[in-house]
Amino acid sequence: MEKKRFLINMTEDEMLRFYKNQMVEQGILSCTNFDTTVNLKDFGYAILENYKDKILDLLYKDERIADVTIDKELNVDMVFYTDYCPYYYDVDDTLNNSNIVSRLAQSRILEEFSSYYAEKCLFNKPYITTRELINDFIESQNLDIEKKGFLSNFLKMNIIESGFVEKYIENTEVYVTPKNYKEFEKVLLKQCKEIENNNAQEDEEEIE
Amino acid sequence: MDIKIKIIRKGNTGYKKIYLCKIPTRKGQENGKKEILNQYDRR
Numbered sequence: 001m002e003k004k005r006f007l008i009n010m011t012e013d014e015m016l017r018f019y020k021n022q023m024v025e026q027g028i029l030s031c032t033n034f035d036t037t038v039n040l041k042d043f044g045y046a047i048l049e050n051y052k053d054k055i056l057d058l059l060y061k062d063e064r065i066a067d068v069t070i071d072k073e074l075n076v077d078m079v080f081y082t083d084y085c086p087y088y089y090d091v092d093d094t095l096n097n098s099n100i101v102s103r104l105a106q107s108r109i110l111e112e113f114s115s116y117y118a119e120k121c122l123f124n125k126p127y128i129t130t131r132e133l134i135n136d137f138i139e140s141q142n143l144d145i146e147k148k149g150f151l152s153n154f155l156k157m158n159i160i161e162s163g164f165v166e167k168y169i170e171n172t173e174v175y176v177t178p179k180n181y182k183e184f185e186k187v188l189l190k191q192c193k194e195i196e197n198n199n200a201q202e203d204e205e206e207i208e
Numbered sequence: 209m210d211i212k213i214k215i216i217r218k219g220n221t222g223y224k225k226i227y228l229c230k231i232p233t234r235k236g237q238e239n240g241k242k243e244i245l246n247q248y249d250r251r
Contacts, residue, residue, distance in 0.1 A: 063235055079231060082234075
């Protein structure tokens with residue numbers, strides 16, 4: 001069924017902000033990593049060509065953008081802060097630094113994190129993004145910066161691998177809510193079980 | 209933020225972009241340690 005369409009009058013500022021948000025959101029959604037390129041020609045080119053500098057300025061100010069350039073062909077090359085990339089986690093970090101936190105502690109922390117929403121957010125902050133939830137949880141832990149960095153990436157990896165992101169992504173954000181938090185807990189506990197099984201298997205192999 | 213990149217041109221097929229620092233998770237977390245984080249082909 002064709003979606004209902006609307007005509008809206010906008011000021012110059014509103015129009016530029018609208019297109020800037022479209023570029024950032026489309027960019028974030030189209031990348032599995034943390035960077036992407038869009039072209040101004042795909043976003044009301046005739047208008048935006050004259051506002052290249054203003055668009056660049058707005059993009060620089062966006063909290064999701066780590067770096068951005070616009071070249072002569074009007075390609076907008078954006079690098080996003082990785083917290084805002086719903087499908088990205090640092091694979092190398094999880095592989096190379098897994099000794100920072102013991103395997104047993106990783107599984108314990110994931111289990112603790114799975115119930116953090118129900119304990120701390122359900123009544124105080126019922127609609128929370130997975131990004132905020134991870135950051136709140138990590139901040140509540142008495143750990144050094146290195147461990148916090150590793151665990152933050154580790155938790156994000158498990159949320160992505162559990163399939164929760166794919167199922168509940170809304171635009172560029174993934175929310176934990178009173179409607180889906182039990183599922184959130186369940187899929188993370190399943191991830192936890194898998195880690196424990198892997199640990200047990202590796203221990204057995206070491207003994208042999 | 210200044211993210212250092214090295215670009216290698218690859219004819220008409222696009223180019224490879226190599227980041228020389230770790231991409232921060234959010235604003236204010238700009239202390240990258242890793243030298244090369246990612247490389248990819250853009251077509």
